[in-house]
Amino acid sequence: MADYDVVVVGAGPAGSMTAKWAAKNGARVLIIEKRQEIGSPVRCGEGISRSWLDSVGIKLDSKSVARQVKGAKIVAPNGTPFYLSEDMAGDEVGLVIERIFFDKLLAKDAVKAGADLQLKTSAVNLLKKGDKVTGVKVKSFGETRDISCGCVVGADGYESQVGRWAGINTNLAPRDITSCFQYRLTNIKHDPDYCEFTLGSKAPGGYIWIFPKDEETANVGIGMQLTKLKDPADVKKHLDRFIQADPRLKKGKALEMVSGAVSICAPIDRTVGDGILLVGDAARQIDPITGGGISNSCKAGKVAGEVLAKASRERNFSVDSLRRYENGWRDLLENHLYRNWMAKEKLVTLSDDTFNKVIATLNEVGVERMSTIAILKAIEKRHPDLVKEFQDLLG
Amino acid sequence: MDELLDEFEVDITRCMHCGACVGSCPVNAIFLNEVLLVFNDDCTMCKRCIKVCPVGAIKIMGDK
Numbered sequence: 001m002a003d004y005d006v007v008v009v010g011a012g013p014a015g016s017m018t019a020k021w022a023a024k025n026g027a028r029v030l031i032i033e034k035r036q037e038i039g040s041p042v043r044c045g046e047g048i049s050r051s052w053l054d055s056v057g058i059k060l061d062s063k064s065v066a067r068q069v070k071g072a073k074i075v076a077p078n079g080t081p082f083y084l085s086e087d088m089a090g091d092e093v094g095l096v097i098e099r100i101f102f103d104k105l106l107a108k109d110a111v112k113a114g115a116d117l118q119l120k121t122s123a124v125n126l127l128k129k130g131d132k133v134t135g136v137k138v139k140s141f142g143e144t145r146d147i148s149c150g151c152v153v154g155a156d157g158y159e160s161q162v163g164r165w166a167g168i169n170t171n172l173a174p175r176d177i178t179s180c181f182q183y184r185l186t187n188i189k190h191d192p193d194y195c196e197f198t199l200g201s202k203a204p205g206g207y208i209w210i211f212p213k214d215e216e217t218a219n220v221g222i223g224m225q226l227t228k229l230k231d232p233a234d235v236k237k238h239l240d241r242f243i244q245a246d247p248r249l250k251k252g253k254a255l256e257m258v259s260g261a262v263s264i265c266a267p268i269d270r271t272v273g274d275g276i277l278l279v280g281d282a283a284r285q286i287d288p289i290t291g292g293g294i295s296n297s298c299k300a301g302k303v304a305g306e307v308l309a310k311a312s313r314e315r316n317f318s319v320d321s322l323r324r325y326e327n328g329w330r331d332l333l334e335n336h337l338y339r340n341w342m343a344k345e346k347l348v349t350l351s352d353d354t355f356n357k358v359i360a361t362l363n364e365v366g367v368e369r370m371s372t373i374a375i376l377k378a379i380e381k382r383h384p385d386l387v388k389e390f391q392d393l394l395g
Numbered sequence: 396m397d398e399l400l401d402e403f404e405v406d407i408t409r410c411m412h413c414g415a416c417v418g419s420c421p422v423n424a425i426f427l428n429e430v431l432l433v434f435n436d437d438c439t440m441c442k443r444c445i446k447v448c449p450v451g452a453i454k455i456m457g458d459k
Contacts, residue, residue: 159414233451261415
């Protein structure tokens with residue numbers, strides 16, 4: 001008998017949710033995490049919406065929430081803001097969380113559901129019989145050992161190794177990669193009630209965000225499309241320039257620096273194989289417009305956990321069995337991801353002048369909710385020429 | 396290829412160990428061990444890692 005039904009590699013939101021729902025439904029689950037602390041160091045802007053939390057069974061504790069915001073503020077290149085209240089901003093915004101506590105909360109939920117958890121334990125390779133994955137080779141405190149299991153879950157984030165080892169193609173085209181840098185700035189005079197997004201050439205192919213942590217502190221970060229980068233450290237330079245030019249921010253001091261990359265690709269072809277399943281950033285489930293991955297990771301993680309529990313009961317971790325996860329997460333997320341990827345492909349081509357007109361138009365006509373389609377339809381009413389290129393999305 | 400790899404230089408005073416280069420590498424030639432970036436000889440010198448690095452920590456020796 002295998003050591004475990006399921007070994008989850010990575011204790012981020014995707015991994016812990018998968019483990020929780022698998023263990024809760026009877027599977028024998030181990031989570032391994034290469035770091036010495038869950039949730040640290042942070043690699044995240046920490047802005048999430050709250051609408052989806054109930055559906056995946058997350059009850060936030062007070063430590064996990066830094067701030068509730070009233071909505072989002074989208075800022076045109078010329079500085080004109082457009083305000084979206086939280087009910088309109090929908091899936092995009094609502095809470096600024098503390099990942100160091102949030103990730104621990106989800107890991108605690110997984111442990112409470114019955115999962116084992118081992119820190120400072122790195123996956124270094126997969127065990128295989130032919131193409132079938134039969135376990136994982138790990139290193140921890142100087143020891144290397146083999147752990148056998150029915151299914152290995154790759155929840156190992158942007159830099160995922162597990163999928164590649166299993167022969168699943170998770171490669172990204174340069175246009176589908178965003179490079180990011182962020183400061184947690186204190187001593188600033190931002191609007192503490194809104195998550196702010198600045199569009200246009202200040203952050204080519206991406207945006208600059210200000211997500212409030214408290215009255216004088218915020219996560220101030222930038223994401224830029226890889227194809228728009230010219231010199232080394234361009235990302236940090238663009239953010240530094242923005243901060244210096246903004247009178248609210250320029251006296252700010254950094255409490256923390258964060259760097260990283262996110263995928264902004266269309267859904268990938270395959271996320272399961274015999275004895276292997278990918279979830280979260282490792283499965284490239286990030287929203288291509290916002291770069292946000294937590295809600296999708298948790299939604300996909302719940303589906304993964306439930307399918308893995310069934311697979312454990314049936315003692316069947318074949319690709320056909322795990323395809324129930326593939327179909328399940330695609331039913332929930334695929335259309336949205338694909339539509340937002342198409343919209344992103346257009347958005348990265350827009351000039352500052354066009355962004356200025358779009359924001360001006362939104363202020364004139366308003367939008368009912370923060371969805372790509374709703375915004376495009378609102379703009380179409382006044383300036384059909386601006387959305388000509390998006391006709392295929394409007395249908 | 397080993398000769399080429401010797402030419403990569405990681406500036407540890409800049410590197411944030413974030414893994415942006417690792418996930419962007421098209422041939423999985425970079426491995427991040429929390430504090431150490433290791434390049435292997437699958438590297439094709441596409442230099443995407445240099446471009447994606449948010450803090451400019453990777454460079455080719457001799458380039459400024």
